[in-house]
Each structure stands twice: as C-alpha cells, then as structure tokens.
Amino acid sequence: MSFDVLGLSAELLRAVGEQGYTQPTPIQKKTIPAILAGKDIMACAQTGTGKTAGFTLPLLQRLCTKPARKGRRPVRALVLTPTRELAAQVAESVETYGRHMPLSSTVVFGGVKINPQIERLRQGVDILVATPGRLLDHVGQKTLDLSQIEILVLDEADRMLDMGFIHDIRRVLALLPGNSERQNLLFSATFSDEIKKLAHRLLNQPELIEVARRNKTADRIRQIVYPVDKSRKRELLSHMIGSHDWQQVLVFTRTKHGANRLAQQLEKDGLVSAAIHGNKSQGARTRALAGFKSGKVRVLVATDIAARGLDIDQLPHVVNYELPNVSEDYVHRIGRTGRAGNEGEAISLVCVDEHKLLRDIERLLKREIPRTVLPGYDPDPNIKAEPIRNGRNNNQGPRGRQQPEGQNRRKPPAKRSGRGRGTGTNPVSGGPRG
Ligand code: AMP
Numbered sequence: 369m370s371f372d373v374l375g376l377s378a379e380l381l382r383a384v385g386e387q388g389y390t391q392p393t394p395i396q397k398k399t400i401p402a403i404l405a406g407k408d409i410m411a412c413a414q415t416g417t418g419k420t421a422g423f424t425l426p427l428l429q430r431l432c433t434k435p436a437r438k439g440r441r442p443v444r445a446l447v448l449t450p451t452r453e454l455a456a457q458v459a460e461s462v463e464t465y466g467r468h469m470p471l472s473s474t475v476v477f478g479g480v481k482i483n484p485q486i487e488r489l490r491q492g493v494d495i496l497v498a499t500p501g502r503l504l505d506h507v508g509q510k511t512l513d514l515s516q517i518e519i520l521v522l523d524e525a526d527r528m529l530d531m532g533f534i535h536d537i538r539r540v541l542a543l544l545p546g547n548s549e550r551q552n553l554l555f556s557a558t559f560s561d562e563i564k565k566l567a568h569r570l571l572n573q574p575e576l577i578e579v580a581r582r583n584k585t586a587d588r589i590r591q592i593v594y595p596v597d598k599s600r601k602r603e604l605l606s607h608m609i610g611s612h613d614w615q616q617v618l619v620f621t622r623t624k625h626g627a628n629r630l631a632q633q634l635e636k637d638g639l640v641s642a643a644i645h646g647n648k649s650q651g652a653r654t655r656a657l658a659g660f661k662s663g664k665v666r667v668l669v670a671t672d673i674a675a676r677g678l679d680i681d682q683l684p685h686v687v688n689y690e691l692p693n694v695s696e697d698y699v700h701r702i703g704r705t706g707r708a709g710n711e712g713e714a715i716s717l718v719c720v721d722e723h724k725l726l727r728d729i730e731r732l733l734k735r736e737i738p739r740t741v742l743p744g745y746d747p748d749p750n751i752k753a754e755p756i757r758n759g760r761n762n763n764q765g766p767r768g769r770q771q772p773e774g775q776n777r778r779k780p781p782a783k784r785s786g787r788g789r790g791t792g793t794n795p796v797s798g799g800p801r802g
Contacts, residue, residue: 414557474493504536504540558696595741597745646674
C-alpha cells in the first residue's frame with residue numbers, strides 16, 4: 369500500500385517522499401484516514417511505530433483546509449508531550465512534513481529561556497508543540513491564547529501521567545474550547561485505568577486504534593537476559609561492547625547517579641560515553657544526544673525519563689544495565705531499538721536482586737525472555753538477593769542515598785509558582801512560512 373491512497377495532499381506526499389518513506393506504517397494506515405475524517409482517536413501505539421507522522425500528517429492537512437491567517441493569531445493545534453526531547457523531535461517532524469505548507473509551528477519547553485519563545489509566539493503560530501509545565505508558564509504570563517485550539521494531541525499520554533502531569537493536563541484542558549468543538553487525539557503505549565479515565569473525559573466517540581497487542585514489545589526486537597553478579601555488570605558490559613564491536617549502545621540505569629558513574633567507568637575502559645538524565649542542563653543533554661547520533665559517543669547512559677522520546681534511527685542495541693522498577697518502562701526502553709522496520713537487540717544484565725523485577729516484566733509481556741549465561745560471568749550461587757531500595761541495593765556500599773529518576777511519579781506536582789519548573793521548553797523553531 370502506498371501513501372497515495374490515504375487521502376493526503378500533494379504537498380504532504382511530497383514531504384513524505386523526500387523522507388524516503390515508500391509506504392505507511394500500520395499505525396499510519398489507520399490513523400491518517402480517521403484523523404482526516406475529523407474523528408477523535410485513542411491510539412495504542414508503541415514508540416517507533418511511526419505514530420508521529422501518523423498524527424502530524426493529517427493534522428497539517430486539516431489545518432490547511434482553512435486558510436492561514438496573517439499576523440498575530442491564536443494557536444490552532446496543540447501537541448502535548450511529556451519530555452523536552454520528545455517535544456523537540458515532534459516539532460522537527462511538524463517542520464519536516466509541513467515544509468511545503470503555509471503553516472507555522474514552534475515548540476516550547478522548560479530549561480531554556482522563555483523570552484525567545486514569547487517573541488516567537490507573538491509572531492503567531494498555527495501549531496504549538498509543548499511540554500505541560502512551560503505551556504502553563506506561558507499561559508500565566510498571558511503570552512499564549514489556547515481558546516482557539518481546533519486539534520489537541522496528547523502524545524505518550526501514559527508517560528505524562530507517570531510523570532505526574534495529570535494536574536497540569538487538567539489545567540490545560542480547562543483553557544481549551546469545549547471537547548466537542550475540537551478534535552482530540554490520544555496516543556499511549558499502554559492503557560492503564562488512569563489513561564482510560566482521561567480518555568473518557570477527553571474524547572468524543574473515539575475510534576480505537578491498536579496496531580500491536582497491548583503491552584506487547586515489538587516482535588523485531590530480540591530480547592536476551594544475561595544473569596550476572598551485580599559487581600561484574602560493568603565488566604560484562606564493556607566486554608560485550610568491545611568483543612561485538614558495538615558502535616552505538618543505549619544503556620539504561622535506574623538512577624541519575626548510577627548513570628553518571630557508569631559513564632565514567634566506561635570511559636576508563638576506553639569507551640567514549642556520555643550520561644543523560646534530569647539533572648543535566650538542556651545544553652548538556654542536547655550535546656550528549658547529538659554526539660551519540662553522530663557516532664562520536666559510543667555509549668549513551670540514560671535514565672528512563674531522560675531517554676523517553678529519543679528518536680535515534682536504527683539504534684541496534686539497548687542494554688538494561690539495571691531493570692526498571694516499573695515494568696512498563698521495560699517496554700518503553702526496548703522500544704528504542706527495532707524502530708521502523710529495523711532489527712534490534714535488547715539485552716538485560718540481571719543480578720539476583722532483580723529476579724522479582726524480571727518476573728514482573730515477563731508477566732507483563734506474557735512471555736519468558738531467554739537467558740544466556742556467558743562463560744566466565746556465571747552468577748555466584750552464594751550471593752543472596754537483597755531488596756532494592758531507593759534505586760540501589762544495600763550492598764552497593766556507602767554511596768549516599770539516591771532516588772530513581774521519576775521517583776515522584778504519580779504524586780501531584782508542587783503548586784506552580786508561575787516560573788519554569790525545569791520540565792518542559794525549547795529553543796524556538798519553525799518560522800512562519802508561505
Ligand atoms: P515514531 O514512532 O513516530 O517515533 O517514528 C519512528 C521512526 O520511524 C522515525 O525515525 C520516523 O522517521 C520513521 N518513520 C515514520 N514513518 C515512516 C514510514 N512510513 N516509513 C519509514 N519510516 C518511517
């Protein structure tokens with residue numbers, strides 16, 4: 369099936385062709401006609417399925433059916449994302465796919481100066497991509513009018529709830545025109561009861577779109593567990609990267625401190641590495657990601673929240689240096705590989721303390737992940753499991769208390785002061801066109 373039959377305009381087909389896409393992905397086949405028909409949708413789509421184009425292409429087309437207004441004008445489409453990186457990537461997609469259309473877009477997220485964003489908003493934009501915190505900062509400063517929103521997209525809604533954004537989302541919804549006056553598109557990798565509640569409140573007779581079975585990891589991803597003692601994980605990781613000559617590896621740790629420490633240790637092993645997590649400045653995160661994408665950085669060590677939304681084409685290897693405390697995060701983590709038709713490998717280094725976490729993950733996946741013990745790295749049967757607390761084990765030595773990033777999930781965020789809270793902003797991109 370080619371893109372031509374989906375009802376997209378010539379400008380969009382041209383942009384898609386320039387990207388080298390020859391046929392729509394399964395999610396795109398379903399979302400594009402439904403969104404073009406003006407329906408609300410609730411789409412269960414894993415990351416890497418092409419969902420961004422799945423909502424961006426028809427969104428651009430729908431906005432284009434009405435003539436763009438000149439000068440200062442209210443925003444017509446709002447895309448909310450949980451993280452800065454995802455916001456930046458979605459905004460890039462809007463730019464790319466909309467390059468032949470007379471629509472303007474920009475992105476706002478926290479962690480960078482607000483004034484350039486205010487200036488850009490003042491010029492008038494049709495499509496705004498935003499993280500919830502900075503969006504509300506703009507509303508508080510009266511630099512943004514959301515009363516004319518025609519299309520609302522909640523991208524990675526499950527992660528937004530996990531990150532405690534529900535109150536911010538409610539506040540944003542209260543600023544929009546009524547549900548029935550706008551088109552609402554909700555994307556989520558998993559469907560918890562909380563998401564269903566949000567969907568019920570937000571969507572009008574939505575079309576339910578599901579391309580992969582609920583919580584199922586992409587079939588193209590080969591998953592393997594390597595049982596190993598905790599004290600030998602770093603050694604095993606360096607050995608694997610070196611012996612297989614992996615050139616681009618994304619490694620997950622549970623904590624920010626753990627990410628920093630592992631990146632430093634890998635550097636000592638001669639592997640160019642960088643860490644990204646929520647305590648790093650936006651500049652440092654962007655630099656690390658750019659280095660990783662360009663091949664200068666061989667190993668990127670990340671926490672779950674920092675890695676959310678990273679779109680790195682053809683990433684061949686993802687390593688769970690530590691299993692996540694929340695099983696759904698495993699699905700998100702390994703979704704970084706095996707994207708858009710490519711093969712991928714997801715490796716988990718699992719010590720005795722993590723057996724329960726592994727069982728939880730396997731229960732969620734409804735399948736067992738194959739185990740392979742590497743000769744020389746067999747776990748010592750005399751080591752007994754210890755509980756994992758605060759993202760680290762008791763027997764890890766006196767390294768001070770540390771929390772897994774996102775430990776405050778599900779707690780309502782502190783009352784906003786009207787100033788940036790750190791989550792949410794972005795250099796302005798996308799000038800007016802046409
Ligand atoms: P997403 O799930 O939106 O993050 O997209 C994952 C990756 O798939 C991105 O790198 C897109 O550029 C790519 N992609 C999206 N649609 C297509 C398509 N129809 N054919 C090939 N690649 C695509």
